[in-house]
Amino acid sequence: MMSDIVERALSGEALDIGGIEELMKEDLWILGKAAAHLTESIFKGRVTFVSNMILNYTNVCTVACRFCAFYRPPGHPEAYVRSPEEAARAAAEVHHAFGIRQILVQGGVNPELDVEYYEEMFRRLKERVPDAAIHGLSPIEVDYLAKRGRMSYREVLGRLRDAGMDTMAGGGGEILVDRVRRIIAPRKMSADSWLKVMEVAHGMGIMTNATMMYGHAETVRDRAEHLHRILELQRRTRGFLSFTAWNFEPGNSELTREFPYPMTAATLLRTVAVARLIFRDLLPNIQSSWLTNGLEAARMAMRFGANDFGGTLFDEMVIPATGLHAATVTRERVVDVIRSMGMRPAERDNWYRVIAEY
Template sequence: MDRGEIEELLKRDLWELGSEAWRIRSKLYGRVTTYISSMVLNYTNVCVIECEFCPFWRRRGEQDAYALSVEEALRRVLEVDAKYGLRQVLVQGGINPDIGIEYFEELFRAIKSKAPHIAIHALSPLEVDYLARRERASWREVLERLREAGMDSMPGGGGEILVDRVRREISPKKIGSEIWLRIMEEAHKLGIPTSATMMYGHVETQEEWAEHLWKIADLQRRTKGFMAFIAWNYEPAGNPLGRRVKYAKTAATLLRVVAVARIAFTGESFIPHIQSSWLTNGPEAAELAMYFGADDFGGTLYEERVLESQRRISPIGTREDVVMLIERAGFTPAERDNWYRIIS
């Protein structure tokens, strides 16, 4: 699909979109919905990027600013693993000038040494770019060092909307869309699989949704490196952008984006998995999203802190909660690993 075709898709009747996305999803996966037992390791909340939409970041020296030592970070991973049993740890945090690449190399090696069954889904193009500049190295060199230390895959953090007009307004210090895409391409060339993301519902237009989706589809056509696409709703609470964008989009917007993604990411631009995104939209919307093309429910997200207020009000606490919600929606739950292979 070209940009114009995706734009037209976004304007179609929601139920027509859902019907077409359901047909594709059913053909691919039947009524199976996957999930993973995962935790989020937010290793620091100190961040010099200071995005308008983020409630998590703090400046150095603020009272509640923190940076975990390697020992403390490892201890948290092992404690959660002992309690729940983990398949994946998602490592993400702020851009902290005091943390260099050696921190991640030591942390990843420690995790692999103590818990080799846990896949490391780590960092983002933004963090890779920062480390490259800090170490005076290329993106490729940084990615190779991280992979050698134990990084298995890379999440799509920092994608938001891949249109520079939008990025200048909500995160002016963040890398541009072209750099985000180039770092993802470099990861794919090295055999590091990644996720693609989209944060909608703030200052962007529907035409810019189409541009974002088209850029992801175009890269996937060339590299085949994206394992999954994950969209989520911007939440206005607790961040500066919320003073201008006061209301979150409804669940219907999630269903539209999920359905269009399932239809658009086919053919040469095929992305195998579409996640239903329960954290910002709630479990009921995530259940509905499975009827609009999503085949993966995401992770348990133990210890998630970036959207901590949302996490507190969610009834999802364990893998048993996830299984119950998938079954309640009329689907067959299947636990997966980091690479979306079904393991039980």
């Protein structure tokens, strides 16, 4: 028997923040069943994935998020910056080995790097790996580059797009509630500013993805507000390609002292299910988030509303910095995992267009 709030969500009623909060407190198995029913009606048992890599071009960052174990301050003996040529060479090597279709460019706010650095890196990436899309940077870097160069968001995004950036990543979203952001990342841009960069990008035809990092200082109400704000922007712009949620991973970060234990996989499943019920086919692609939660949780997420496995994420360096072991997942491994769930694996490109079915 489904509750009134689940039935309302399943019927397509637009829920406010209070309604989403109520939904997030419902029975997990009922949420999963409702989300799975909705997902099946949209995707007919097909689960997509992309063969990609993460290009961590620098670990220098001045934002110093309390949950991040990857960053190093300027001048630290472990700090590094890859030159544009080094970055392009690394991408070419991974492409030669695995045939990637997406390069996720991820680093930090490095005060030594200006917009010209990113333009040169993107151009070289396009020269060396022309078949791979650049899914690059985040609103955090765009905001910094705008301030450094005294440019508007539109100017920065236009220059990055002209240099080769195809879509923009959703990093820095965390929880879009400023009270929470002041606790976990007091130097980071506000929730409104993050959403503003996304809205400008969408208005320019630059698609992005939406993210959420839960499991720290936020409440269930904060998670509901986060989802509602993403949904409201998507209604206006239709610019988000996908939604990915992951848990805060304690380990070597400062925030671990306050939140020493990670959330269970049940929180991921609940978040995925609620996201499916409120996003529906307006923001259809929901990833399983295997990197922080593991392959088994990712398998379950596909039963709770996720339709996309995500990427293979070759060369990822951020999660291992926490002390968590990150598995190497090949195209063949992903296909096997999806098939083991009785679902149809399909490889996609950066824009979620299916290019091969298995």
